[in-house]
Amino acid sequence: MTQFVIRRLLQAIPTMFGITLVSYIIMWAAPGDPATLLSYNPKWSAAQREALAERLGVGESPLEQYVRWLIGNDWRSFDVVDDNGEVIGSERGTQKGILRGDFGNSFKANRSAMEVVLEKIPATLELAFIAFVFGLTSGLIIGLIAAVLQGGLFDQFSRVLAVLFSSVPGFWLGLILLLIFGSWLGWLPMGNRFPMRLSGDFTLWERVQHLLLPVFVLSTGGIAIYSRFMRAAVLDVMSEDYVRTAKAKGLDNRAIWFRHTARNALIPIVTIAGPAIPNLIGGALIIEQIFSWPGMGRLAFESVQTQDYPVVMATVILTGAATITGYLLTDVLYAVVDPRVRLQ
Amino acid sequence: MKKYLFAVCLLLVLIVPLTLVGAQEPGEGGAVIEGNPSGSINFSSLNPLRCWGTDCSVLTNMMFPTLIGVDPPNAVLAPGAPGGLAIDWEASEDGLTYTFTLRDDLAWTDGEMISAEDVAFTFNAILSEEIEAASYGSVVDTVDSVELIDDSTIAITLTTPACTALTDIAIRIIPEHVFVDFADMVGHDFDFNPSVSYGVFGFHELMAGDRVTLIGNQDWAWAAEGVMPEGYLYVDVPDSTVEVERFLAGEFNFTSGVATEHRNRVREDAGAQIYEYPANSWGYIGLNLGDPANPQNGLDDDGNLIPQDPHPIFGDVRVRRALQQALDVEGIIDAALFGEGSVMPSFDVPSSWAFNEDLKDNYPYPYDTEAATALLDEAGWVDDDGDPETPRVCQGCMYAEEGTPFTFELLTNEGNDARYRMGVMVQDQLRAMGIEMTFTPMDFNTMIENTASQAYDAYLLGWSPGFPYDPDTSWFLSPEQDIIEWGFNDVSYYNEEFVALQEEAKNLPGCDFAARAEIYAEMQEIFMHDMPYIMIHNTQGMYAAAADMEGWAPFPLQSRWNIHQWVARQN
Numbered sequence: 020m021t022q023f024v025i026r027r028l029l030q031a032i033p034t035m036f037g038i039t040l041v042s043y044i045i046m047w048a049a050p051g052d053p054a055t056l057l058s059y060n061p062k063w064s065a066a067q068r069e070a071l072a073e074r075l076g077v078g079e080s081p082l083e084q085y086v087r088w089l090i091g092n093d094w095r096s097f098d099v100v101d102d103n104g105e106v107i108g109s110e111r112g113t114q115k116g117i118l119r120g121d122f123g124n125s126f127k128a129n130r131s132a133m134e135v136v137l138e139k140i141p142a143t144l145e146l147a148f149i150a151f152v153f154g155l156t157s158g159l160i161i162g163l164i165a166a167v168l169q170g171g172l173f174d175q176f177s178r179v180l181a182v183l184f185s186s187v188p189g190f191w192l193g194l195i196l197l198l199i200f201g202s203w204l205g206w207l208p209m210g211n212r213f214p215m216r217l218s219g220d221f222t223l224w225e226r227v228q229h230l231l232l233p234v235f236v237l238s239t240g241g242i243a244i245y246s247r248f249m250r251a252a253v254l255d256v257m258s259e260d261y262v263r264t265a266k267a268k269g270l271d272n273r274a275i276w277f278r279h280t281a282r283n284a285l286i287p288i289v290t291i292a293g294p295a296i297p298n299l300i301g302g303a304l305i306i307e308q309i310f311s312w313p314g315m316g317r318l319a320f321e322s323v324q325t326q327d328y329p330v331v332m333a334t335v336i337l338t339g340a341a342t343i344t345g346y347l348l349t350d351v352l353y354a355v356v357d358p359r360v361r362l363q
Numbered sequence: 364m365k366k367y368l369f370a371v372c373l374l375l376v377l378i379v380p381l382t383l384v385g386a387q388e389p390g391e392g393g394a395v396i397e398g399n400p401s402g403s404i405n406f407s408s409l410n411p412l413r414c415w416g417t418d419c420s421v422l423t424n425m426m427f428p429t430l431i432g433v434d435p436p437n438a439v440l441a442p443g444a445p446g447g448l449a450i451d452w453e454a455s456e457d458g459l460t461y462t463f464t465l466r467d468d469l470a471w472t473d474g475e476m477i478s479a480e481d482v483a484f485t486f487n488a489i490l491s492e493e494i495e496a497a498s499y500g501s502v503v504d505t506v507d508s509v510e511l512i513d514d515s516t517i518a519i520t521l522t523t524p525a526c527t528a529l530t531d532i533a534i535r536i537i538p539e540h541v542f543v544d545f546a547d548m549v550g551h552d553f554d555f556n557p558s559v560s561y562g563v564f565g566f567h568e569l570m571a572g573d574r575v576t577l578i579g580n581q582d583w584a585w586a587a588e589g590v591m592p593e594g595y596l597y598v599d600v601p602d603s604t605v606e607v608e609r610f611l612a613g614e615f616n617f618t619s620g621v622a623t624e625h626r627n628r629v630r631e632d633a634g635a636q637i638y639e640y641p642a643n644s645w646g647y648i649g650l651n652l653g654d655p656a657n658p659q660n661g662l663d664d665d666g667n668l669i670p671q672d673p674h675p676i677f678g679d680v681r682v683r684r685a686l687q688q689a690l691d692v693e694g695i696i697d698a699a700l701f702g703e704g705s706v707m708p709s710f711d712v713p714s715s716w717a718f719n720e721d722l723k724d725n726y727p728y729p730y731d732t733e734a735a736t737a738l739l740d741e742a743g744w745v746d747d748d749g750d751p752e753t754p755r756v757c758q759g760c761m762y763a764e765e766g767t768p769f770t771f772e773l774l775t776n777e778g779n780d781a782r783y784r785m786g787v788m789v790q791d792q793l794r795a796m797g798i799e800m801t802f803t804p805m806d807f808n809t810m811i812e813n814t815a816s817q818a819y820d821a822y823l824l825g826w827s828p829g830f831p832y833d834p835d836t837s838w839f840l841s842p843e844q845d846i847i848e849w850g851f852n853d854v855s856y857y858n859e860e861f862v863a864l865q866e867e868a869k870n871l872p873g874c875d876f877a878a879r880a881e882i883y884a885e886m887q888e889i890f891m892h893d894m895p896y897i898m899i900h901n902t903q904g905m906y907a908a909a910a911d912m913e914g915w916a917p918f919p920l921q922s923r924w925n926i927h928q929w930v931a932r933q934n
Contacts, residue, residue, distance in 0.1 A: 049809075050806070050808050050809035051807075051809060051811055051812050055811060055815070055848075056808060058849075059811065061838035062504075062838070063500040064503065064504050067492075067500050070495075074495070125405060127403075127407055128406065128407050128408070129495075129549060129550070138571060142572075142573075194604065197605060198608060201614075202609075202612040208614070209608065209614055210598075210605060210609065211573055211574065211598060211600075213570070213573070215394075215396055215574070215596055215614065216394075217578065217596065219567075219576065309605060311573070311598070311600045311602075311605070313573045313599065314572075317404045317572060318405060318572070321405055322405065324807075326808065
């Protein structure tokens, strides 16, 4: 197991390089440039734009920019010129590069890009993790009951529910729920993380209220997937010999369903739950837009729109690492839950 | 008698508490809660010098004093106006140096007196170019030097005696004593915790991507009876539909911009207070007058005009006029903007002090497809085959090769539903005229790249000049702005007489409004004669406040001018 994990982590290094290189190329190739976007104001002079472009480093070739982003530029000196273009001195670069933990400064905010990204992690994790747990738990329970009551009313209901939750767009569902529960009934707040109070005070229940709708909307996809998978897995396991043996031995239904059936049915669930982990970091743009949630989805979208390269690359790094971790975790968990599986 | 006295006393006991309940003390007027659809999750800064975007400028405008305030009813800079430090100023004879006398009785929230040193520090920080002064970039070109005369007197010398200069230097002032030097501002805690300020509100809390909370400043000099609201919440709400729903549900009690497609709902809300006004923003179709196959700058390095090849289609003014007359602009406004706009006769907004009222009689050229057809035929763009499915072709037209079809591409930015609807209608109406127009909405960055390169045919966009409004057009219609890659005169408009009048109006000694208005009236006539733009609409703006918001009395483009007098429901 340890060797497997180490090997996978080593394999992840060139994968990450590939992800960042491709992302950088795509971003650089996109029309427009960050300096123009930031200075798109008739009151800015050409000299000011050029100075901004120089500060952002976007005048260099994409390869130079990528290398600087990777290994920094504090190991080289640059000429300092006066207004007439005369060289009056030299100074060293200030960037260390991501290999030394320096993700550069956000073009817009001119502060650490990673700091900008990490600020959004709590809000993102809060929403995504709770939605993941809720979706997974609800889906598994619904799938198990549907399998137990196969062919019955609940089974039919779960099938319809899964289709509905898969096909209804999240933004539409979010808007409708906001209208019903926020506007018409006035039961729940209509967005943001905290109650709108000058003091900033809040109670736990108020936080829960703010989470209810976005969590539900975000979890619908998971409920649909996990419920169908669980149902199919349980029915599959039900036909195994050891389950028939357990029934023949006279074990009660609870023992059969939970000890012998459900646990074994969870094995394939692990393979689809693991890849959900990157979503915990990546955020959910549309849900965040509808519910005014300050998460990574909105940040990534805005950064791409404004071509804030350092922030975009910081989010790429984070989500790339989360994706690799998610798939690695999936493989490891699979081996843990099924002793027959040997990691090679 | 006793019964009478008893009745009177009972009445007093009942009535007096009611009147006391109605009266609010300063700071007890509840919280003003406004939705912010343009909130940035990557918040730039609450330092007005480093603030990029309207999400922060709305806040810094309420937190920091300005050098020159705006008189609210007239929307012009005025000495002693609310929020302004300058109580008087004198201009030198050559119009280059303004000596400002400042109030000497105001203190920052930490007790330090506000003085001319703060003003000098603010300007010199921008001029040093050690910080990128975001929306105050024009100060670098406008201001030559700043001289501190005494604690309440400062002289600012301009680079040119332009009439727009006062607007350019009416900037927010920051506290000098907070910073070690100019460079100290970059990355300073002041960006997200401006604990020292002086405005109607002071900073309380920032949650980037969620909200900003401000608290009323009872020491604000222009609130004679105190600042009524306890505070102000500026809440991020990225979706405009959700913003309106939250306002109608009562979560927000004020909105400074209702999207056109939602305005009827707000109007139908029985309780909402509504204020509608002609905004200073307008929409148009810009026609590239230069040849997109060979774009040129307007001027060379020595300031001489560079001859430009004309656009093969739009180079002919008859074609441009024909396009205007082929479009049912009123119908477009009704359908695409839901009627939330008015016809725009020229480049000056109808609410402007320089607007030429006489223009309305003749401009824009009226919707008249027969006249448009006649103009196109005269210009040599003819329907040669009688087939409505095929476009007109050049037969004796001015610039294109014979047989060239009348086809062009109209660009606009994605994400603007109103422009999308307008573009579709324009395409439809021009098709009926035998003009084949490809309508291409695209990402804004891509659009800028296309228009800035001047390798395009036409685009559908809008302008939203700043406040206070000045009719100067040099920032988007001068040859100096005809620069490939970043100039704003991307239609390459040039008219010698227009440019001369433009300079005259901009630099008129004394800057008398009436005299400048006369010049702009003439310029508007020339502009509409040349038609580098097809005028579409002037936008109608709307503010709305909750029914129980007392004291709300906005002016156009000044929705919060008297926010210190508002009384909201308790939150």
